[in-house]
Amino acid sequence: MYKYYEAGFKSRDLSLKEKLFNINFGYVFCIVLLAIIGVVALYSAANGSWSPWAYRQMVRFCVALGLMLVMALIDIRIYLKYSYVAYFLVLILLIAVELGGHVGMGAQRWIDLKFFKLQPSELMKMAMVLALAKYFHSCTLNKIESVRGIIAPALMALFPAALIIIQPDLGTALMLLFTTMVIFFVVGVQWWKFALLGGAGLIFAPIAWHFLHDYQKNRVLTFLDPERDPLGSGYHIIQSKIALGSGGVFGKGFLHGTQSHLNFLPEKHTDFIFTMLSEEFGMIGSTVVILINMIIIAYGYIFAFRTSSYFGKLVIIGLNTNYFMYVFINIAMVLGLLPVVGIPLPLISYGGTVMLSVMASFGVILCMDVNRHLNLGRSSFDDD
Amino acid sequence: MNRDNDKGKVLLQRTALVATGFFLLLIMLIVRLYYLQVYQGDKYTMLADENRISTRVLVPPRGSVYDRNGVVLATNEQNFQALVIAEQTPDWKETLKHFAEIVPLDTDEKEKIAKSIQNNKKFVPVKLKDNLTWEEVSALLLNAPYLPGVFISEGLNRTYPLGIYTAHFLGYVGAVSDTDVKDDPLLMVPGFKIGKSGLEKTFEKELRGQGGDVKLEVNAYGRVMKEIERDKGINGQDLYLTIDSRLQKFAQDAFGDHSGAAVVLDVHSGEILAFVSVPSFDPNLFTTGISHKDWNALLNNERHPLTNKAISGQYSPGSTFKIVVALAALEAGVIDKNTTFNCNGSMSLGNHVFHCWRHWGHGKQNVIEALKNSCDIFFYEVALELGIEKIAAMARQLGLGHETGVSLDNERAGLIPDSEWKMKRYGEKWQQGESVIAGIGQGYVLATPLQLAVMISRVVNGGYDIKPTFMKLNLKEKGKIKKLPISRENIDIVKKGMFEVVNAEHGTASAAKFDMNGIKMGGKTGTTQVRRISMEERKSGIVKDEDLPWRLRNHALFVGYAPQNNPQYAVAVVVEHGSSGSGVAAPIASKILQETLRLDIK
Numbered sequence: 001m002y003k004y005y006e007a008g009f010k011s012r013d014l015s016l017k018e019k020l021f022n023i024n025f026g027y028v029f030c031i032v033l034l035a036i037i038g039v040v041a042l043y044s045a046a047n048g049s050w051s052p053w054a055y056r057q058m059v060r061f062c063v064a065l066g067l068m069l070v071m072a073l074i075d076i077r078i079y080l081k082y083s084y085v086a087y088f089l090v091l092i093l094l095i096a097v098e099l100g101g102h103v104g105m106g107a108q109r110w111i112d113l114k115f116f117k118l119q120p121s122e123l124m125k126m127a128m129v130l131a132l133a134k135y136f137h138s139c140t141l142n143k144i145e146s147v148r149g150i151i152a153p154a155l156m157a158l159f160p161a162a163l164i165i166i167q168p169d170l171g172t173a174l175m176l177l178f179t180t181m182v183i184f185f186v187v188g189v190q191w192w193k194f195a196l197l198g199g200a201g202l203i204f205a206p207i208a209w210h211f212l213h214d215y216q217k218n219r220v221l222t223f224l225d226p227e228r229d230p231l232g233s234g235y236h237i238i239q240s241k242i243a244l245g246s247g248g249v250f251g252k253g254f255l256h257g258t259q260s261h262l263n264f265l266p267e268k269h270t271d272f273i274f275t276m277l278s279e280e281f282g283m284i285g286s287t288v289v290i291l292i293n294m295i296i297i298a299y300g301y302i303f304a305f306r307t308s309s310y311f312g313k314l315v316i317i318g319l320n321t322n323y324f325m326y327v328f329i330n331i332a333m334v335l336g337l338l339p340v341v342g343i344p345l346p347l348i349s350y351g352g353t354v355m356l357s358v359m360a361s362f363g364v365i366l367c368m369d370v371n372r373h374l375n376l377g378r379s380s381f382d383d384d
Numbered sequence: 385m386n387r388d389n390d391k392g393k394v395l396l397q398r399t400a401l402v403a404t405g406f407f408l409l410l411i412m413l414i415v416r417l418y419y420l421q422v423y424q425g426d427k428y429t430m431l432a433d434e435n436r437i438s439t440r441v442l443v444p445p446r447g448s449v450y451d452r453n454g455v456v457l458a459t460n461e462q463n464f465q466a467l468v469i470a471e472q473t474p475d476w477k478e479t480l481k482h483f484a485e486i487v488p489l490d491t492d493e494k495e496k497i498a499k500s501i502q503n504n505k506k507f508v509p510v511k512l513k514d515n516l517t518w519e520e521v522s523a524l525l526l527n528a529p530y531l532p533g534v535f536i537s538e539g540l541n542r543t544y545p546l547g548i549y550t551a552h553f554l555g556y557v558g559a560v561s562d563t564d565v566k567d568d569p570l571l572m573v574p575g576f577k578i579g580k581s582g583l584e585k586t587f588e589k590e591l592r593g594q595g596g597d598v599k600l601e602v603n604a605y606g607r608v609m610k611e612i613e614r615d616k617g618i619n620g621q622d623l624y625l626t627i628d629s630r631l632q633k634f635a636q637d638a639f640g641d642h643s644g645a646a647v648v649l650d651v652h653s654g655e656i657l658a659f660v661s662v663p664s665f666d667p668n669l670f671t672t673g674i675s676h677k678d679w680n681a682l683l684n685n686e687r688h689p690l691t692n693k694a695i696s697g698q699y700s701p702g703s704t705f706k707i708v709v710a711l712a713a714l715e716a717g718v719i720d721k722n723t724t725f726n727c728n729g730s731m732s733l734g735n736h737v738f739h740c741w742r743h744w745g746h747g748k749q750n751v752i753e754a755l756k757n758s759c760d761i762f763f764y765e766v767a768l769e770l771g772i773e774k775i776a777a778m779a780r781q782l783g784l785g786h787e788t789g790v791s792l793d794n795e796r797a798g799l800i801p802d803s804e805w806k807m808k809r810y811g812e813k814w815q816q817g818e819s820v821i822a823g824i825g826q827g828y829v830l831a832t833p834l835q836l837a838v839m840i841s842r843v844v845n846g847g848y849d850i851k852p853t854f855m856k857l858n859l860k861e862k863g864k865i866k867k868l869p870i871s872r873e874n875i876d877i878v879k880k881g882m883f884e885v886v887n888a889e890h891g892t893a894s895a896a897k898f899d900m901n902g903i904k905m906g907g908k909t910g911t912t913q914v915r916r917i918s919m920e921e922r923k924s925g926i927v928k929d930e931d932l933p934w935r936l937r938n939h940a941l942f943v944g945y946a947p948q949n950n951p952q953y954a955v956a957v958v959v960e961h962g963s964s965g966s967g968v969a970a971p972i973a974s975k976i977l978q979e980t981l982r983l984d985i986k
Contacts (some may be wrong), residue, residue: 012530141388182402186394186399243428245421247425259436261606262601262604287417293410296402304399314395332416373554
């Protein structure tokens with residue numbers, strides 16, 4: 001039924017020990033390295049103190065590391081089998097949050113589980129990738145290239161995205177949509193369909209603008225011209241650029257960032273933590289952070305290329321895209337290249353939800369890689 | 385199944401494309417980092433420093449002023465003030481509202497603050513309230529989160545413990561005005577005060593000292609985190625004056641309700657021991673900002689409390705000028721001590737009749753008797769023979785007709801007329817009648833009370849060219865005082881006359897005489913008209929001075945000195961509209977001299 005490339009594994013599932021040894025340690029090393037940089041940065045953000053952020057972040061990372069290993073060791077077939085189930089469960093959670101949000105005041109993005117705030121939108125990023133991967137895994141190229149074949153996955157993406165937009169969490173919604181587009185693109189949806197979508201987007205953008213909240217409009221306008229309101233919304237980005245720029249090549253030294261420690265830099269422990277690192281460790285430090293992230297993403301593509309199953313490839317590509325988006329949007333944002341949308345820098349920014357969701361996705365990626373020789377057949381899910 | 389291979393191939397190709405795109409984007413981030421951190425690094429380093437470093441000017445404490453015995457005349461008092469920097473508050477109106485809830489502000493103050501904020505650059509601190517109490521300061525600090533941009537500054541307030549007694553020579557400090565020359569960054573400090581008049585103004589540079597500055601590291605909320613650098617600056621110098629505050633108070637009080645001026649000098653050095661101009665005002669009102677009401681009251685007072693009468697008041701010296709004329713005549717040899725003129729109450733010159741104050745006349749008078757009785761006819765005759773030029777020359781030698789150069793603003797020069805002056809001023813020739821009038825210190829002749837004190841001092845010290853000063857002279861400076869070319873003998877004749885004025889039985893100031901264990905005073909009275917007496921009035925009988933309104937009454941003058949044999953102190957007293965030199969000015973002068981002697985000021 002299943003085909004193995006390597007003779008030793010041919011006729012049986014991998015044992016837990018074998019799976020463990022199959023985990024790519026270079027990948028995990030890079031992840032741990034980033035997390036350590038994160039803890040160091042949080043220590044500095046608290047003016048050289050383990051509390052309130054660095055210690056808790058460390059504990060969280062250890063928990064998240066465990067979660068990652070668990071996710072990596074789960075049988076790959078379970079992911080395939082329960083992808084849709086997971087997707088619908090998360091969708092129900094999103095709707096629940098939406099309904100709850102109308103009861104409460106303002107933006108409601110999470111479900112309070114007492115010990116942990118569950119953000120369904122964060123879960124949706126992963127559930128969506130798994131669901132789409134499963135869908136395209138079982139499609140023929142003909143179906144993918146047909147209009148009929150992409151209506152269902154398009155709706156699968158648009159519906160939760162719409163729910164997330166009205167939360168309102170434009171950043172996450174856009175990330176979700178972008179990841180979906182990338183998946184659509186790599187599976188082979190024709191160029192002209194993207195061109196069509198782009199054209200439509202240009203036409204409808206002014207209408208969409210109308211529906212944005214004032215603060216969202218402000219962010220975009222401020223991005224286009226930070227000096228527009230130097231003490232209001234533009235303040236963050238101006239101060240971020242000053243902090244970055246004044247770091248120079250070698251930085252001002254650990255715990256010696258003036259912009260961050262004198263509070264000119266806002267949100268230095270979350271969205272603007274990269275700025276703080278750049279101020280204290282200079283261009284050398286900030287480039288190292290980007291390079292480690294590039295290695296992590298590169299690993300992702302290597303895993304994708306060497307995984308034999310289409311499902312596995314697509315899951316890795318989707319989750320990798322997701323991770324890339326986090327890194328790119330956050331850094332581009334603090335560098336003044338993108339509007340301030342409130343996307344944290346994974347593994348480094350303080351925050352439990354993103355840490356857990358990113359580590360879980362690393363776990364899934366590792367699982368795909370651990371089982372790279374397993375060829376998941378399309379036939380059992382064939383609907384042709 | 386053929387297309388399954390294609391499906392994998394498409395995935396591979398497109399993924400490669402996406403991955404390439406992602407890596408290019410990440411590399412772009414590194415390029416951007418290079419641009420910000422290396423290419424524009426210097427610019428942003430500067431901006432970061434601007435953010436974190438706040439330079440504040442350190443105001444040096446202003447020098448104190450002491451009298452000759454070390455009594456404090458002017459010093460500084462701790463003062464807390466609240467200031468606001470408009471650009472550090474999101475909405476200064478809101479902040480001002482919160483502030484007013486803690487420290488009440490009236491509508492006037494609010495308007496003033498609003499105007500000040502609007503007129504100044506947004507980073508300039510604007511004063512909200514001065515002289516905060518401890519309670520107010522702590523309430524403000526407690527509410528700091530609701531008062532962004534508001535900070536408390538600990539300053540020093542100028543205070544004058546003796547108030548009205550020192551106002552006219554010390555002057556006062558006040559806020560820097562638009563017209564002041566801003567040659568010092570200190571002047572830009574809000575609430576900084578500079579000398580506006582008097583010695584405070586004259587010695588501004590010395591008293592002010594030099595401002596320092598402190599570079600502070602501040603955080604985004606303006607809180608000071610640490611000090612980076614400090615230049616302490618130089619404290620203002622203290623000033624030690626020649627004034628004796630005890631005598632000053634006594635002399636000022638001696639005037640009672642009268643207005644006028646008095647100056648007491650050390651005749652050998654010119655040191656000013658007391659310097660009175662009454663009525664006075666409280667300079668403490670000015671340092672904290674005087675109210676409109678108080679200001680108008682001072683401004684509209686008919687007795688001019690703001691005018692420093694001792695140097696700005698120019699009065700006809702009247703009979704006190706006879707000292708000058710007598711000395712000039714003796715020096716010129718026009719008379720000697722035995723020369724007599726007969727006074728029958730009037731003297732004709734051309735078609736003009738000049739009267740003696742005693743209209744039935746004094747009879748035969750020599751110079752000593754003429755001084756003692758203040759006989760006008762004697763001095764008319766002498767002046768006529770002497771001519772104005774010689775009178776003027778003596779007057780100038782004795783310090784009249786030009787500013788004494790005492791270190792105060794608004795000093796007037798007085799006036800000693802001569803023919804040249806008249807030609808220049810009126811384009812007319814000098815008339816003999818004018819010399820006659822000048823002979824009794826009337827007509828064009830004007831002098832300030834300080835000049836009169838200098839004049840009497842220079843006579844009684846034996847003809848030494850002393851200059852009035854608020855600064856103690858050292859031995860070297862004392863040694864530099866020149867002897868004027870006036871003979872000792874003639875001075876003694878005049879002194880004898882002045883001694884008789886007070887101590888002879890019918891001397892004009894005999895009522896003011898005293899004897900402190902043999903120490904007595906000499907002097908000369910003067911009563912000068914401030915109105916013209918018409919021929920009709922003279923015929924029908926001159927209206928008695930006390931029946932006239934105050935502002936038309938005669939000025940009363942007295943210049944005196946003591947002890948009689950070895951003069952130490954001189955005093956000049958002018959009582960505005962005091963009616964009578966002998967009846968009003970001489971007794972005041974006498975009291976002042978007695979007190980001076982009693983204090984035995986060294």
